[in-house]
Amino acid sequence: MPPTRVGAMRRRGLFVSGAIQRMRHGPAPGRWILLIGVSLVLGVALRWCGLPAGFLLGPMIAAIALSVAGGAVAVPRVPFQLSQAVIGCLIARTITLPILTEIGAQWPVFLGGVFSVIAVSLIIGWLLTKWQVLPGPTAIWGVSPGAAVAMTLMSSAYGADARLVAFMQYTRVVIVASAASILAAVLAPSADGGGAGSWWPSSVAGRGGTLLVVAVGFVVARLLRTPAGPLLAAIVIAALAQDLLGLKLELPLPLLAVSFAFVGWGIGMRFTRSTLSHAVRALPAVIASILILVLVCGGIAVLLVVFAGVAPLTAYLATSPGGADTVAIIASSTHVDVAYIMAMQLARFFAVMLTGPFLARMLTRWSGYHAADRA
Template sequence: MPPAPEGADSTARARRIAATLALAVLAALGAQAVGLPLPWMLGPLLATAAFGVAGRPVAASQRLRNLGLALLGVALGLYFTPPVVALIGRLAPAIAAGVVWALALGYVFYRVLLARHGGERATCFYAAAIGGASEMALLAERAGGRVDQVAAAHSLRVLLVVTIVPVALKLLGVHGLDAASTASATVRPLGLLMLAAGAAVAVWILCRLKAPNPWVLGPLLATALPTALGAELSALPPGTSGFAQLVIGVALGIRFTPEFAHAAPRWLASVAAGTLAMLVVSAGFAALLARATGLHPATALLATTPGGIAEMAITAKVLQLGVPVVTAFQVVRYVAVLTLMPVLYRAECRRVGLRP
């Protein structure tokens, strides 16, 4: 049988990506029609995950995902006006408490996983951490853990959090409580060009430095800095938020494959049960934090819930629930967890008399 033409694989992949995007748009419209919260993320996420688990050939474009993350970073950065920055400064002790809470929650979850599954200490430790999937999987691999189980645990955790939390908030009628607004409500071509240039330079610098999550953090920092100094460059054009949600939802959904569904069901069941338990106790912690700081409980919940930066920030933005506060909590926690987990893992190994 003659070999396939050189461009056949790339053409087939492009067709799969296009078909997946078409499915995602239909799913988003369907989710919007039935009143699902975050329809442009949850619709594509759930539809892509369902097709992926069923073995259908779904695919996502890494370039579109990165563009969506960059747009999200810019959108979040526009909220960091001088009054908001002053508010976040006053919330510094609460943000630190959120970091401590995330580390403690992850450690308790690790001990539960270890008790139920045993043996794979590095796998349980990094699977339980409240951090990014790819970053925790890489750290687990360096420590001799199972990358597949760590990645599966984080994918399932994010899926559950990003589905349950927005639906619960919508059922409770919690939305539109955010008094904060972006620096500018007007689209200005020159300002938009400056935002794009700043975001591109920031992404390039962070990529060169091999910093984690450069496609969100770079544009976020590049936009937040001039905004915090009082500059009102431009709003983003209409539709960018929906586009960002759609491509991020698809990128999350394609993680769910037939292999994911059939691999280590007992492990996934433990992760699911642990995630639900973390959501419950995080709601209690958020209530206490809200009482101590004056934040709305829903904002405190999104700020401290065990989700990811992109997913929780999108939830806060769409439901208008303290976008900059949620973003600040999530970004600081993300950096702290990523930085501290290897140190804490070595300390845990020393505690039990093992060599890390």
């Protein structure tokens, strides 16, 4: 290649690199432009590769990279919560009365799957605490499956390092989401753009009713002030409106893509340099504990397949120790029993919320750790 051409390419590379550096460390609008652009490119690329939830994982990866590089932006709380409500409506479309009746008939298997995952995560956390791999009860809170926001917020009140808990929780979400997306693409590739919707639904009543459900779910969640409140409130309200009032929930694909992006950004922006600096020493143990948890949950899924006759991908996603919203997006992008998956995920969410503080305190005592031992 001629030297002049090499020099020109080098100058272009330096110009692009300098532009990215200025945008990354510049005003928030420039960083938002960079975040949206990279998210769009990654989302389209992942969807082109056949990965379900590409418009979740792409923005999530982009947000992690930007945040760790020092260019984090504040994801607006209102759009983030509205996005959860939209995803709640997406989930509710699959929660029909016949499916709920079928799940109710299998309640022993259902409860067994929920509490098996919780038990495995607590055992792993207890061992990490007893072996003093992580300080105090941090490991117990960090490996708790689901309810990532709630576990992070509550952990500091019980002697855990909230920063390391956040790192463990959201690293698990990323690993689980990536693994589940790849597995879903192999076992049940989706035929649409990553969500149960069309480009612009024809039913005006359905569109209006769905947006009303999103708004009501958002308001109810703000009043109740519960973690993942918009997601849960929208699921309940939308399911009731659909099954009892006959509302046809309509969700345009552009709305779903934007909602997926906000959820991905909300997760990714929690990965800061400060959080990572407190996790460097424990990184091998964190990754190992997450992989062990994922593998054991996969084993529980195999038991559901063999003894309960659940479809393999449905069983894997149902027992997957990821956040309910990310699993919901992946499940809705593939041909699986979404209602079964989300029922088990949400039941585990409530079980962790109710039993987490008590079990964390109990297991911390059993591990021999005392508050006076903290450095």
